[in-house]
Amino acid sequence: MLKNYFKIALAVLRRRKFFTFISLFGISFTLTIIIVIAAFWENITSAGYPDTNRDRSLYINFVMQENPKQNGMMKGPASFYYMDHYVRSMKTPEKVAISSIFTATNTYVRNKKLLINMKFTNDQWWDVLEFKFLEGKPYTLQQIRSGERIAVISEDTRNQYFGENEKCVGRYIETDNIQYRVAGVVKSVPITAPLIYADMYLPYTLSKNDYRDKSINGMYSAILLAHNSDELDKIRSEYQQVVLKVPPQNKDYTKISSHADSYIESFTRMFSRKSDSSGLAIVITGAVIVILLLMLLPTINLMNINISRIMERSSEIGVRKAFGASSGTLAVQFIIENIILTLGGGIIGLIFSFLILSAVNNSALIPNLTLTINFTVLLYAIIACLIFGFLSGVYPAWRMSRMEVVNALKVR
Amino acid sequence: MIHLENIEKLYRTDTIETVALHNISLHIDKGEFLSVMGPSGCGKSTLLNIIGLLDVPTRGQVKIDNQILGNMPDKKLARFRNQKIGFIFQSFHLINDLPVMDNVELPLLYRNSTARERRRLASEALEKVGLSNRIKHFPSQLSGGQKQRVAIARAIAGSPEIILADEPTGNLDSTMGNEIMNILLTLNSSEKSTIVMVTHDETMAKKTHRLVRLFDGSQVQ
Secondary structure (H helix, E strand, O other): OHHHHHHHHHHHHHHOHHHHHHHHHHHHHHHHHHHHHHHHHHHHHOOEOOEOOHHHEEEEOOEEEEEOOOOEEEEEOEOHHHHHHHHOOOOOOOEEEEEEOOEEEEEEEOOEEEEEEEEEEOOOHHHHOOOOEEEEOOOOHHHHHOOOOEEEEEHHHHHHHOOOOOOOOOOEEEEOOEEEEEEEEEOOOOOOOOOOOOOEEEEHHHOOOOOOOOOOEOOEEEEEEOOOHHHHHHHHHHHHHHHHHOOOOOOOOOEEEEOOEOHHHHHHHHHOOOOOOOOHHHHHHHHHHHHHHHHHHHHHHHHHHHHHHHHHOHHHHHHHHHOOOOHHHHHHHHHHHHHHHHHHHHHHHHHHHHHHHHHHHHOOOOOOOOOOOOHHHHHHHHHHHHHHHHHHHHHHHHHHHOOOHHHHHHOO | OEEEEEEEEEEEOOOOEEEEEEEEEEEEOOOOEEEEEOOOOOOHHHHHHHHOOOOOOOEEEEEEOOEEOOOOOHHHHHHHHHHHEEEEOOOOOOOOOOOHHHHHHHHHHOOOOOHHHHHHHHHHHHHHOOOHHHOOOOHHHOOHHHHHHHHHHHHHHOOOOEEEEEOOOOOOOHHHHHHHHHHHHHHHHHOOOEEEEEOOOHHHHHOOOEEEEEEOOEEOO
């Protein structure tokens, strides 16, 4: 039976080449977009170099100050003082990595402009994150405190500034007219991990902004490493207690809120205006709506094509019914045919996705990014194909099954 | 075998009511070869569709093998058609996307038979109509007569007791028409199939056991 359906499906596809092309193009193009988005999502959200301890880490990216009288709010990263004074004094985390958002500076190498993104960190940064040192070592607490002009640079920066695979520990790198001695070289991190990515890591004491400034908001975020994943809730509740004790600095902005979040929530929180909402639900809802809209277009297109194909195949429908196919059997046949078509589109989509992801990985568009079609993404793709096939087949199949045999056989 | 009692078929629109069949009562014995004649639009095909359970009468009763088949649900009706009835249509109604063998196997797909069993029965049916050498051909590669022979093979592949033929020679020249008629006569005599054939051709009708004539939806002979 299935073999027969398969033969018919292929024959129909061959007969209507243009419609087949339109259908397959719609399905494969949409699936490609979904798979590429899913691969990006997977890459961003799952633990990877050097943030390998994500299952026992919490992230503080935002501190919000609210003005309840005027319904106003200020939200952004915290100051170094806030992180160092309130967060680092917490008892439950094993370690606290503090780092600034990255800032761009320019330098010139052999008359060529080189953009360097700098990030200022504390010493525990190097303990919480498992950077691979290709050469040298991280800067120490003592070096930070003494304000030594020292830096850890990425492999890409080394290659561009000093030359490919050149030894550079102990040598100087100049940016913004300041010379820094290179303490170490680490394997580069892609920009898709913005909390961690930089071309050059420097002690926070070298920042032009005064790290002793007692403002609440600033340019720093923190990663809180727990002894094990069971202690994350303890850290969360201790942090809430800490936040309650932070004194307001402005007489109008009296309410201060901040959360120690999972990696994803630490980003989605920026979409939320409420202090108690992580924004994850908003982002997931938005993503689902976008994906559904993306899928809706080829589904409606395929549905339309299928309905027009019903008239063309009414003789076959009539004959099948006359010889013993029930309406249900015919509906199932039509849905299976559609699923075959969409799976075909799915395979083409997978090939396209593979080519696009390879192109992204090999291009200089996002350096050091490695996107892959893994099993989770593949599973999403197959489910999407089946939903496509099912949705675009059900309505036409229902219309077809209602067709009277006598009328179906009249159409020649 | 087939018993029709006071069959009436009306087609209604908002403004007009058309009588397609009026008070038809007919009994067809097992193994009988009956032909139905009449001018175009007299209700011949409607009658055949009602016998074949493809259409339902407005009034009256259809009995096959003493079973009343009025309000059978779709699934049971489909199974009944599959087991008992084979259809031959004037315009063949072969599935152009499938080769001859798959077309003939069609009724067997809706039974619990294995692929090997289906192939065997379809091959036997094709042999009976003399088309064993055309199993891989597609309908578009066959002549009209050959297409109708494939349609006959499809109708008999599942060994139904009843064969309903709606102008099976209508689209064929006289030589091919005679060829098809001979196949039907052989089926009737050797397989004891009950055949009801709608035709416009008096010569063909005279070869059958009994002739029923319709005029304006009523039986006149």
